Amino acid sequence: MGIRGSCAVIGYGETQFAKLKDSAGRTNYSEQCLAAKAAIADAGIDKDEIDGLISIVPLDQKSSWTMDLSEYLQLNVKFMDNMYFGGASGNAAILYSAAAIQAGLCSTVLLVGGSVLDTSMVYEFGMEDSIPFEHDFDTIYGPMIDNSAYALIKQRYMYEFGARQEQFAKVVQNARYHAARFPNALLKKEVHVEDVLASRMICDPLHLFEIVMPCTGACALILTSAERARELANPPVYLLGGGQAIDRGMWHPAYGRSGSLTTSPVREAARQAYAMAGLGIKDMDFLQLYDCYTITVVISLEDVGCCENGKGAEFVEKTDLTYNGELPVNTDGGQLGRGQSYGGGHFVHAVEAVRQLMGRAGDLQVPDARFGLVNGNGGSMANECTLIFGNEVPKGGVL
Numbered sequence: 001m002g003i004r005g006s007c008a009v010i011g012y013g014e015t016q017f018a019k020l021k022d023s024a025g026r027t028n029y030s031e032q033c034l035a036a037k038a039a040i041a042d043a044g045i046d047k048d049e050i051d052g053l054i055s056i057v058p059l060d061q062k063s064s065w066t067m068d069l070s071e072y073l074q075l076n077v078k079f080m081d082n083m084y085f086g087g088a089s090g091n092a093a094i095l096y097s098a099a100a101i102q103a104g105l106c107s108t109v110l111l112v113g114g115s116v117l118d119t120s121m122v123y124e125f126g127m128e129d130s131i132p133f134e135h136d137f138d139t140i141y142g143p144m145i146d147n148s149a150y151a152l153i154k155q156r157y158m159y160e161f162g163a164r165q166e167q168f169a170k171v172v173q174n175a176r177y178h179a180a181r182f183p184n185a186l187l188k189k190e191v192h193v194e195d196v197l198a199s200r201m202i203c204d205p206l207h208l209f210e211i212v213m214p215c216t217g218a219c220a221l222i223l224t225s226a227e228r229a230r231e232l233a234n235p236p237v238y239l240l241g242g243g244q245a246i247d248r249g250m251w252h253p254a255y256g257r258s259g260s261l262t263t264s265p266v267r268e269a270a271r272q273a274y275a276m277a278g279l280g281i282k283d284m285d286f287l288q289l290y291d292c293y294t295i296t297v298v299i300s301l302e303d304v305g306c307c308e309n310g311k312g313a314e315f316v317e318k319t320d321l322t323y324n325g326e327l328p329v330n331t332d333g334g335q336l337g338r339g340q341s342y343g344g345g346h347f348v349h350a351v352e353a354v355r356q357l358m359g360r361a362g363d364l365q366v367p368d369a370r371f372g373l374v375n376g377n378g379g380s381m382a383n384e385c386t387l388i389f390g391n392e393v394p395k396g397g398v399l
Contacts (some may be wrong), residue, residue, distance in 0.1 A: 001103070001260060002175070002276070003024035003095075003098045003099060003102055003241075003242065004100050004239075004240055004241060004276050004277060004278070005226060005238045005239075005240055005393035006098065006225065006226055006239075006298075007097075007098040007101050007102065007223055007224065007225055007226060007238070008223070008224065008225075008226050008229035008237055008238045008239065009094075009221050009222065009223055009236070009237040009239070009350075009389070010043040010044075010222050010223070010228075010229050010232050010234055010236060010237075010352045011038065011039045011040065011041075011042035011043025011044070011045075011069055011221070011222045012038075012039050012042055012097040012219070012220065012221050012222070012351045012354050012355065013034075013035045013036065013038025013040075013041070013042055013219070013220045014035055014038065014184055014217065014218065014219050014344070014348075014351065015031050015034050015035050015038075015114060015136060015141075015216075015217050015218045015219075015344075016184060016217070017184055017185070017186050017215050017216065017338055017339050017341060018040045018186070018215060018216045018217065019186065019215055019216070019231035019339075020041035020116070020117070020118060020214070020215070020216060022216075023216040023348060024115050025242070026116050026216055027116060028058040028060075028061060028114075028115045028116055029069070029072055031070060031114070031115060031116060031218035031341075031343075031344070032055060032112045032114050032115075032218050032220070032343070033069075033072060033073060033220055034218065035112055035114055035218035035344070036073060036110055036112045036221035037291055038220065039110065039112070039129075039220035039221060039222050040110070040222065040242035042119075042222075042234070043109075043222040043232065043234065044232050044233045044234070045108065045222070045232070047073075047074075047075065048076070048113075049080065049107075049108050050075055050077065050078055050108050050109070050110045050222070051074055051076070051077050051078050051106045051107055051108060051109075052078070052079035052080070052097060052100060052101070052105070052106035052107075052108065052109030052110065053066060053069070053070050053073075053077045053079070053080050053081075053109065053110050053112075054066070054080070054081045054082075054093040054096070054097060054109060054110075054111050054112075055069050055082065055083075055084055055111075055112050055113060055343075056082075056083055056084075056089050056090065056093075056112070056113030056114075056342075056343035056346050056347075057082050057083075057343075058114075058116075058117075058342065058343060059115065060115075060118075061343055063082060064084065066080055066081065066082050067080065069112075069177060070155060073362070075110070077106070077356065077391065078105065078106055079097075079100050079105045079106035079109065081093070081096065083096075083346075083369070085246060085376075085378040085379075085383050085385065086250060086346075086377070086378030086379045086382070086383070087290050087292060087345065087346055087376050087377045087378050088244070088290075088346075088355050088376035088377055088378035088384055088385040089113070089343075089346045090111070090113060090346030090347035090348075090350055090374065090376055091346075091350060091374060091375070091376035091385035091386070091387050092244060092348075092385045093111050093244070093346075093347075094111060094145060094196065094221070094239065094242070094350060094387060095237075095239075095242040095244065095385060095387065096237045097223050098223065098239050099226070101223065101225055104355060105350020107224060107228065108222065108223070108224040108225075108227060108228070109219065109222070109223045109224070109363060110221075110222060111220060111221045111222075111223060111347065112218065112219070112220040112343075112347075113219060113220075113341075113342075113343030113344055113345075113346045114216075114217055114219060114220075114341050114342075114344035114348050115216070115218070115341065115342045115343045115344070116216045117214050117216065117341070117342045128359055140182055144257050146292065146293075146380070147202060147203040147206060147211065148203055149379075149380035150203075150206060150221035150292070150293040150295055150296070150380060151203040151204060151205060151206045151304075152261065152380075153261050153262070153295050153381060154205055154206060154293070154294070154295040155204070155298070156206055156261040156300070157261070157262045157295060157313075157370070158205060160262055160310065161262070161310035161311075161313070163298070163312075163313035163314075164313070165197055165207075166193050166197065166207065166317070167298075167314065167316055167317045168194035168196075168210060168294040168295065168298065168313060169194075169197055169207075169209075169210075169275065169294070169300065170193060170316045170317055171210075171291070171294040171297045171316055171336070172196045172210060172294060172336055173190075173191060173192055173193055173196065174266035174321045174322065174329060174330070175187075175291065175330055175333050175334050175336035175337035176190050176191045176333065176336075176337050177190055177322055177338055178322070178323065178330060178331055178332055178333040178334070178364060179292075179332070179333025179334075179336075179337025179338055180333075181363055181364055182332045182333050182338065182364060183306070183339070184332075184338065185332065185333045185337050185338040185339070186213065186215055186338060186339040187213065187333070187336075187337050187338070187339065191209060195209070196209045196210065197391075204333035205292065206294075206295075209336075209360045210293055210294040210295075210336075211292075212291070212292050212293070212335045212339070212340035212341065212345075213339045213340065214338055214339070214340055214341075215338075215339030215340060215341050216341060217289070217339070217341030217342045217344040217345075218341060218343065218344040219341070219345075219346075219347040219348050219351050221347060221350060221351060221354065222288065224238070226238060226351065226381060226393075233370065234358055234366055235357075235358050235359070235391055236391070237353070237354045237357045237358060237390070237391055238389065238390050238391070238392070238393050239387060239388075239389060240276070240277035240278075240279065240371070240389060240390045240393065240394070241266065241272070241273040241274060241275070241276035241277030241278075241279070241386075241387065242272070242273050242385070242386065242387045243269040243270065243271065243272025243273040243275075243276070243385070243386050243390070243391070244269055244272070244383070244384070244385045244386075245265035245266075245267075245268035245269040245272070245383070245384050246265060246382065246383040246384075247264070247265045247381075247382055247383070248379075248382045249379070249382060250314070250378065250380065250382050250383075262299065262309065263299070263302075263303060264299050264300070264303050264377075264381040264384060265381070265382070265383060265384040266299070266300050266303035266304060266377070266381070266384045267303040267304075267388065268384075269375070269383050269384040269385055270304045270305065270323070270373070270375070270386045270387040272386070273373070273386040273387060273388050273390070274305075275389040276388075277390075277394075278394055279371060279388060279390075279394065280305070281304060281305035281306060281373075283371050284327075284371055284372060284373045284388075285328070285356075285366055285368070285369040285370055285371055285372055286323075286327075286328040286329070286331060286353070286356060286366045286369060286372045286373075287301075287304065287306075287327065287328070287329045287330075287372065287373050287374075287375075288329075288330055288331070288334070288349035288350070288352050288353045288372065288373070288374045288375070289301070289304075289330060289334070289349070289350040289374075289375050290335070290349060290375055290376050290377035291334040291335050291336045292329055292335060292340065292377065294336070296315050296377055296381065297312075297316070297329070297330075297334075298312035298316060299312060299381065300312075300375050300377070301329075302315075304373060304375065304386070306327065308353030313356075319377065323361075323364045323365070323366050323398045324366070324367065326365075330349070330352075330365050330367045331352060331353070331356060331366060332348070332352040332361075332364065333363065334348075334349070335348065346376065348372050348376070349374045349376065349390075350376075350387065353372045353374045353387075353389050354370045354389065355362075356372060357369055357370075357371075357372060357389055357390065357391040358391070359391075369393060370389075370390055371388065371389070371390040372388070372389050372393060373384070373386065373387070373388050373391075374387045374388075374389065375387075384394065
């Protein structure tokens with residue numbers, strides 16, 4: 001039996017997202033531990049049932065973080081891993097955990113990420129993380145790591161397809177619409193296209209509002225077998241499909257093997273996920289797309305099958321992406337509306353998918369939601385992991 005429908009998310013937890021200036025007394029350990037505690041309580045299980053742990057290592061911590069975290073939480077685990085694929089890490093962790101459960105390596109996995117991110121360390125980390133040819137050909141010109149990489153992608157997209165800034169601004173408008181109605185979002189003020197275009201240019205052609213705001217926070221999920229999940233209080237949210245694809249190193253989009261900046265590994269990752277799930281884009285009731293920048297959402301919409309290459313910006317402009325619209329996207333505000341917690345942001349889209357499929361999204365609930373797609377994006381659209389969740393297993397599954 002494969003992964004499809006064999007495992008389910010049974011609980012989730014978050015800490016309160018906050019700006020760095022409002023994070024006094026909070027630590028990397030406190031964030032991940034409090035999110036884990038909330039997820040365990042939400043799942044209604046005993047902590048001792050957890051025998052697997054995957055965490056996202058905070059940027060300023062060493063690679064033994066997950067071992068230290070297991071001691072801190074007093075967990076007796078037999079399956080453990082760190083994960084680093086950038087923003088694709090959370091989805092990859094879920095996919096790998098399902099494989100581990102299916103293989104009999106463990107039965108119940110805690111997945112957690114989050115941190116108190118001092119933004120002053122980001123550039124230093126990016127320099128340390130780069131490889132020699134980046135030092136020789138990129139770093140000497142003073143690149144802004146994430147910003148310059150995504151600016152390059154957006155610039156190329158606009159050049160190839162004639163996309164307009166107003167179309168990208170609609171992504172932000174949609175994010176803020178949801179964030180204004182979501183309790184744990186930082187950017188609660190609604191904005192409109194003209195507000196986005198009036199925000200200052202950070203790295204041409206990216207405006208300030210098109211770029212995520214780093215913040216403090218953490219998210220956690222509990223994954224277990226479908227059989228165990230059906231014994232618990234929360235309605236199970238089954239993992240139906242997953243796929244992963246990698247095109248290049250983390251921060252050098254011009255060096256990819258695909259030869260294109262305007263198509264991404266999302267296309268292949270989504271193809272794998274659909275094939276495993278036995279579903280397609282028309283079956284999805286919502287999309288939760290990694291949204292570190294507006295261009296990420298536009299290209300992801302194309303590559304998951306919403307429209308053809310080059311039509312994503314027009315699709316955003318003409319489609320109602322709100323929770324009760326034609327195609328709900330990032331119904332909690334995403335990271336452009338909530339803020340980006342390093343590690344927490346790697347799981348935030350999966351948590352929102354679970355919230356929707358459990359019917360617990362409150363005023364932002366997508367009506368009659370059954371299936372949803374979640375994409376995790378790492379580096380400069382360098383590696384992608386796409387998951388499909390459902391609150392039922394379609395015909396041919398394990399139920």
